[in-house]
Amino acid sequence: MYETTVTLQGYVGTPVTTRVAGDSVLAGFRVACTPRRYQRKTETWTNGATQWYSVTAWRGLAENCQQSLRRGDPVIVHGRLTVNTWVNRDGIEVSSLEVEATHVGHDLTRGTAVFTKTPKPAGAPASVETRSEVEEPAA
Numbered sequence: 001m002y003e004t005t006v007t008l009q010g011y012v013g014t015p016v017t018t019r020v021a022g023d024s025v026l027a028g029f030r031v032a033c034t035p036r037r038y039q040r041k042t043e044t045w046t047n048g049a050t051q052w053y054s055v056t057a058w059r060g061l062a063e064n065c066q067q068s069l070r071r072g073d074p075v076i077v078h079g080r081l082t083v084n085t086w087v088n089r090d091g092i093e094v095s096s097l098e099v100e101a102t103h104v105g106h107d108l109t110r111g112t113a114v115f116t117k118t119p120k121p122a123g124a125p126a127s128v129e130t131r132s133e134v135e136e137p138a139a
Contacts, residue, residue, distance in 0.1 A: 008033055008077040018066045027062035029055050057101040065104055074110035078103040
């Protein structure tokens with residue numbers, strides 16, 4: 001109910017990996033986000049520290065991420081943010097930022113994309129209308 005949701009704009013930093021968890025497909029990849037700031041005094045742009053996020057996606061979204069995303073692709077990721085903290089084997093407390101994605105797409109401010117609709121599985125109910133079936137209103 002009180003989950004923190006975030007939208008990330010960054011680049012895919014690792015290949016998308018998938019595995020089966022129970023009856024569902026789970027995809028995982030990392031996203032790098034580097035903020036840029038304009039410095040008025042020097043009239044130049046500078047890069048901030050890169051923040052890395054682990055992203056997980058489930059079921060159909062996981063399969064679509066596996067088929068669509070490649071390392072280096074600019075992406076927008078929206079989902080639930082969690083921070084995991086643990087002590088590593090050297091006794092140092094480490095934190096990681098993880099996003100369970102609800103939406104993932106290419107960042108179209110960085111390039112173009114071609115969309116391919118995912119086919120429905122056999123036996124799925126037919127939709128009320130598809131784009132080719134929509135008629136123009138009579139004048």
